[in-house]
Amino acid sequence: MQKNIYEIPNVKHSAIAGQARNDANFINNSVKIQCPAKINLTLKVTGKREDGFHNIKSIMQTISLYDYLIINTEMSEKFEITLSGNSKEIPYNEKNLVYKAAMLFIEHTNLPPHKIEIYIDKNIPIAAGLAGGSTDAAGTLYGLNEIFEFPLSKKELHTLCAKLGSDLNFCLEGGRQMTKGRGEILEKLPFEKMKISLIKPKNLGISAKEAYTKFSEKKSSHFSSKFGSRDNFKNDLEWALIDDYKELQTIKNIYPDSIMSGSGSTYFIIDNIFTPLENYWIKNDLETIEEGIKKVPL
Numbered sequence: 001m002q003k004n005i006y007e008i009p010n011v012k013h014s015a016i017a018g019q020a021r022n023d024a025n026f027i028n029n030s031v032k033i034q035c036p037a038k039i040n041l042t043l044k045v046t047g048k049r050e051d052g053f054h055n056i057k058s059i060m061q062t063i064s065l066y067d068y069l070i071i072n073t074e075m076s077e078k079f080e081i082t083l084s085g086n087s088k089e090i091p092y093n094e095k096n097l098v099y100k101a102a103m104l105f106i107e108h109t110n111l112p113p114h115k116i117e118i119y120i121d122k123n124i125p126i127a128a129g130l131a132g133g134s135t136d137a138a139g140t141l142y143g144l145n146e147i148f149e150f151p152l153s154k155k156e157l158h159t160l161c162a163k164l165g166s167d168l169n170f171c172l173e174g175g176r177q178m179t180k181g182r183g184e185i186l187e188k189l190p191f192e193k194m195k196i197s198l199i200k201p202k203n204l205g206i207s208a209k210e211a212y213t214k215f216s217e218k219k220s221s222h223f224s225s226k227f228g229s230r231d232n233f234k235n236d237l238e239w240a241l242i243d244d245y246k247e248l249q250t251i252k253n254i255y256p257d258s259i260m261s262g263s264g265s266t267y268f269i270i271d272n273i274f275t276p277l278e279n280y281w282i283k284n285d286l287e288t289i290e291e292g293i294k295k296v297p298l
Helices: 097-107 132-147 154-164 168-173 208-220 236-244 246-254
Strands: 002-008 029-048 054-075 079-085 114-121 176-180 185-188 195-201 267-270 280-287 294-296
Touching: 029 132, 029 168, 029 208, 029 236, 054 132, 054 208, 079 097, 097 114, 097 132, 097 154, 114 132, 132 154, 132 168, 132 294, 154 168, 168 176, 168 185, 195 246, 208 236, 236 246, 246 267
Parallel strands: 079 114
Antiparallel strands: 002 079, 029 054, 029 294, 054 114, 054 176, 054 280, 176 185, 195 267, 195 280
């Protein structure tokens, strides 16, 4: 088990901070939070923003693949954040979005000093286009708000989500949503139950930065993919990436109806399954779900 402890000496609270209680009920509180993965049923890049990000229009959907967070809090003389978990592929320090979410929550609430311990039970692959880091960060905000008896409103939670990343707002709400802007603008869509299966090259992770950089380069050079024009793809980022990676081409050649999720490298297929393939991670027989982040029994 990986574990790191960080002390926070001087916390400056935001002027918009909510009010948190300061009593014995805060001693030794624990909560378990279920954090679902997402897929992008569609993803179209609509333009480059002044802040360096891209505007998108994407139908996102939560699925029944989950990370779990176990959050424990205990009153202390000073703030201290401890991260641990079952994965060797993620950092357990200030670089983790979970740590950043905990810090952001502390800064925006008038909490008395606490020790905050967060165990990350990681089941969602990393750098996979499934929002594994985003859903854990959103789950951290949600879970801490539960433990400390809702110092922040739902609107304030969404404000903090938007500060941390593009997918957190969707992960918080879940279901099926049309997302716009960087992904933080949500419009709820009718839910449809579907069977979903996933496949990912075991040794290939693709960052969002790489995917959007390649998209910008290929759009400006009027690139033509051997798999068809950009309009042939439900995901613009798949169009930008597939010709550069044989691992992605293998998936598309065997399963032409499969679609890349987000910035990859995971592909999904609807109402079908993937057969075992060497050096590929496969998760069959998942399903779409109607909810996002939620509390579950310990």
